[in-house]
Amino acid sequence: MPSGRNPGQGSTAIDAVLDNLDIFAEGFRRTVALSVLAAVAALLVGTALAAMRVSPVPPLRWFGTAYVQTVRNTPLTVMFFFVVFVLPQVGVVFSYFVFAVVALSIYHAALVCEAVRSGINGVDVGQAEAARALGLTFSQNLRLIVLPQAFRNVLQPLGSVLSALIRNTSIAAAFGVQELTGVVQRLTTANPDSVIAVLLGGMVGYLILTLALAGALALAERRAVTIR
Amino acid sequence: MRVPFTRSRLQPAGARPHSPAAAGRAVPSARSGGTRLGSGARRDARRRGGALMLGVAMLAALGLTACGSSDDGDSATPSDSASFAPGTTMARLHDAGKITIGTKFDQNYFGLKNLSGKPEGFDVEIAKIITDGLGIPRDHVNFVETVSANREPFIQQGRVDMVVATYTINDKRKKAVDFAGPYFIAGQSIMVAKNNTTITGKDSLAGKKVCSVSGSTPAENIRKVAPAAQLVLFDGYSKCADALKNGQVDAVTTDSVILLGIIDKDPEAFKLVGGTFTREPYGIGIHKGDTAFRTFINDTLEAAYKDGRWAKAFSSTVGKVVPNTPTPPPVDRYTS
Numbered sequence: 001m002p003s004g005r006n007p008g009q010g011s012t013a014i015d016a017v018l019d020n021l022d023i024f025a026e027g028f029r030r031t032v033a034l035s036v037l038a039a040v041a042a043l044l045v046g047t048a049l050a051a052m053r054v055s056p057v058p059p060l061r062w063f064g065t066a067y068v069q070t071v072r073n074t075p076l077t078v079m080f081f082f083v084v085f086v087l088p089q090v091g092v093v094f095s096y097f098v099f100a101v102v103a104l105s106i107y108h109a110a111l112v113c114e115a116v117r118s119g120i121n122g123v124d125v126g127q128a129e130a131a132r133a134l135g136l137t138f139s140q141n142l143r144l145i146v147l148p149q150a151f152r153n154v155l156q157p158l159g160s161v162l163s164a165l166i167r168n169t170s171i172a173a174a175f176g177v178q179e180l181t182g183v184v185q186r187l188t189t190a191n192p193d194s195v196i197a198v199l200l201g202g203m204v205g206y207l208i209l210t211l212a213l214a215g216a217l218a219l220a221e222r223r224a225v226t227i228r
Numbered sequence: 229m230r231v232p233f234t235r236s237r238l239q240p241a242g243a244r245p246h247s248p249a250a251a252g253r254a255v256p257s258a259r260s261g262g263t264r265l266g267s268g269a270r271r272d273a274r275r276r277g278g279a280l281m282l283g284v285a286m287l288a289a290l291g292l293t294a295c296g297s298s299d300d301g302d303s304a305t306p307s308d309s310a311s312f313a314p315g316t317t318m319a320r321l322h323d324a325g326k327i328t329i330g331t332k333f334d335q336n337y338f339g340l341k342n343l344s345g346k347p348e349g350f351d352v353e354i355a356k357i358i359t360d361g362l363g364i365p366r367d368h369v370n371f372v373e374t375v376s377a378n379r380e381p382f383i384q385q386g387r388v389d390m391v392v393a394t395y396t397i398n399d400k401r402k403k404a405v406d407f408a409g410p411y412f413i414a415g416q417s418i419m420v421a422k423n424n425t426t427i428t429g430k431d432s433l434a435g436k437k438v439c440s441v442s443g444s445t446p447a448e449n450i451r452k453v454a455p456a457a458q459l460v461l462f463d464g465y466s467k468c469a470d471a472l473k474n475g476q477v478d479a480v481t482t483d484s485v486i487l488l489g490i491i492d493k494d495p496e497a498f499k500l501v502g503g504t505f506t507r508e509p510y511g512i513g514i515h516k517g518d519t520a521f522r523t524f525i526n527d528t529l530e531a532a533y534k535d536g537r538w539a540k541a542f543s544s545t546v547g548k549v550v551p552n553t554p555t556p557p558p559v560d561r562y563t564s
Contacts, residue, residue, distance in 0.1 A: 085474070088476055175467075176461060178459075185442045186443050
C-alpha cells in the first residue's frame, strides 16, 4: 500500500526555482509592466469617468453610468476574450501585451470610477458651493477643490482596487502574455517533482508587488493625514 | 490551478468515504503540510485496515451463501472472478468496488467532458479497460479532472488512484510518479492556415508567431526545436485556432491528434505541415513505487492489445480523425 511519500522535496525542489531565476525575472518584469501601465491608465480613465458621472452635462453622466454598469458587471475573462478575439475582427490589432493592458484598464477603470465617485460624494457640499461662489468653473472646482479631497477620502478602497488589479494581471497568462503566472505554469510542467517550490516562487513574486503597493499606500495615508 | 482544487474538494468527499483526510486536506505547503499529511496517512491506514476486515467478513459471508445456490451472484461486475493478493492496490480497489481516476476534461478525442457531464475519449476507454480488469462496475468509476500541472500532486497526495490524461512519459516525471504503458505514441505537428505556403515544417518557423498552450509539453518542445520562433501562449487550443483564423498567429503546434481534431471541424481553414517531429509516449501515472499495480496495468494493457479491446477503444475515439489504427506500442516495464 503506498504511503504518503513526497519525492522531490528538499534541496532539489528549491533548485527548480534557483535554476530558473532568469525566467522568473522575465515573467515578473512583465507582471510589473502590466500592473503599472494598467494602473496608470485605469486611474486616469476612472477619474475621468467619475468626473463625467458628477458633471452637469446629462449625456456625459449617461455615458459614465452606462460604462460602469456594463463593465463592472462583466467578468474580466470575458473582457479579455472580447479585447483579444473580437477587436481584431474589426481591424484593431495590437500585440497581446497591449491587448492585456487595454482589457485590464477598461475593467479597473470602472472600479476606480466608483471609488473616486464615493470620495467626491464624501466631500462636504459647502466646499463645492464655496468654490462656485468664488467663480471657479466646473473643471477648476473639480481639479483644485473637490478631487484632491476626494482622493484623500478613498485611498483605502483605491488601494484595494489596485491590489486586485495586480493579481488580476494573471489572467493575461491565458491570453498570450507570458507573465509571472504563465512562467509558473511553464516551470511546473518542466519540473513536475517540485511543483510546490515553483508555486511558492510565483507567490513570492506577487507578494513583492502587493506588499510594495501596501507600503506606498501607508506612506500616502500618513501624508494625507498631515495635510489635513 | 484553482478549478481542480475546488472540484476535488467537492467530489472525493462523497466519492471516497474511506479517506476523509483527502477531502479536508488543504493545499499542503512544503513544510507545514508534512505533519498533517503524516497523521492523515495514519488515519487512512487505520480506516483501511477496518475496511479490509469488513471486506474479508463480507467475502466470507458471500462464500457461504454461494455454496447454497450457484447462480445468485448478481454478476454486476465485469469480472467477479478477479482475485488479488491481499495488501495490493488491486485488492484494495477491488474490495472497495470503486476507483478515482484523473483525466483531462478538455482534450478532444482523449478526455473531453460531454454534455451529460461524463468524460469521453481514448484515455477514458483505456481507463475502463483497466477498471474492468479490477472488477469495478463502470458506474462506480469516478473521473476527476486533472490538468497538466496538477497530475503529479494528485497522484502523490492520493487524490486519484491513477491518471490517464495524455500523460507523456519522461524521466523527470518518473522521479515523482511511476508509469504503466505506454498505450499510445503521440507526435507533435504544426498546423497552419490552408493558404499558407511559407511554413512547411518546424524548420521554417523562424520569426513566425507560433501558438500553443501555456505550461504544456508542446510549448517546451517548440522552444527547443524552433528557438527563433515567437511563441504565443493561450490556455486552450481553441483559442490558438481562433488566433490562427484571425491571422494573429502564423502556426499552431501540439500533438497531431489534437490538431487533426481541430482540422476535422474546419477543414477549409487549416492544414497540417511537416509531419510529426517528436515522440510522446502516453502512459498511465500511478503512485511511485507501486510496482505490483504497475505490472497489473501493463498485463491488462497487453491482454487488451491481443484481444482487440485496445483497437476498439482507438477506433471509437481517436479513430474518428486518424483513419488507420496503428499497432499498439509495447509496454515499457522499466526498472527505476
